[in-house]
Amino acid sequence: MTTIYYVGYGAAHPGDFLYDFPEGHDFWLLILTHTPAEIWVQGSVREYPANCAVLFRPGQKIWYRACAEQFVNDWVRFDTDESYLTETTLPLGVPLPLVDPGYFSRLFQLLATEHFFQYDYRELSIDYLLRLMFHKLLEAARETDRQPDEHQLLELRKRIHNNPGFAWSVPVMAESVHLSPSYLQALYKSAFGVSCMEDVIQSRVRLAKERLLYGSQRIADIAALCGYRNVEHFSRQFRRIAGCTPRSFRSSAGAAADQK
Incomplete structure (x- = not known):
């Protein structure tokens, strides 16, 4: 007690x-x-x-x-x-x-x-x-091998995951943590095992999956919500991460739900 x-x-x-x-x-x-x-x-x-x-x-x-x-x-x-x-x-x-x-x-x-x-x-x-x-x-x-700027990196990663649709770029991220772009990229990959821009893309695809599964928005609207101005670019990155197009993902999820 x-x-x-x-x-x-x-x-x-x-x-x-x-x-x-x-x-x-x-x-x-x-x-x-x-x-x-x-x-x-x-x-x-x-x-x-x-x-x-x-x-x-x-x-x-x-x-x-x-x-x-x-x-x-x-x-x-x-x-x-x-x-x-x-x-x-x-x-x-x-x-x-x-x-x-x-x-x-x-x-x-x-x-x-x-x-x-x-x-x-x-x-x-x-x-x-x-x-x-x-x-x-x-x-x-x-955790004995801590990076000197790891707290700043963690806060940046939280912001990315909470708002993946923001206009993230390496220069924007570097400025937000007061590091040079090249140094940020090296530290981020070392700390989290993924590059900062790849983390952005994966976060956007996770958000897109959520909206495709549980929403009725058009794919173009979901792309814009996830930070993409171009639907084709969104579809290419989604397919690279998810293994299928956004439309196929939504159709497969809907078919699986109908079989339950």
Whole structure:
């Protein structure tokens, strides 16, 4: 069983903020930094960049402070007898850089909502959220070959997948992450195993399949929605990815539905 004592997110502290507990607490503490911070780790104080997670076990020395005009963080204080927490292989008291800190921050917000309100499945929801959070922390701890600009690349990839119909081009993408086009292409392929423009095309085809399966729009309208000014170009790229034309895809899907 896990007991949450307090959850906070997006808390802003002044530049002279210091959190100093030499003997630690009698509960667990997990923090997520949104700004740079100085943190005591294994006998010395070092400055760490923003977007790091740090887990402190009960009784462990805790010392961190702001090293800019403001310190912003999320945190959760809890007690637990769950083995996935008490026997965790996560490094304790050591900052873990996070590729997608926004994802973690949203988990803190959801955790706070479940903690402060008496919903019917409150305890179960808290357990699920904590397990998800710690699974993601384990993934972060195992990622040792991180690209220096991977956070920016991940945000770019989210924008591509959420809006594939935008007029994406390598120069436009490079400008959005403040990288040169050639450097962006090399980093993107290394990080995700696919080129940035191929990722755009695959995202467009996924959206097209969704509209072909569950909509009644004309193929020309779907092509425009997916960012294509030319229906023939859309059809060629769709066929390369899906193995058939958009029209054949829609007809096959409709025939399969009629046989059920």
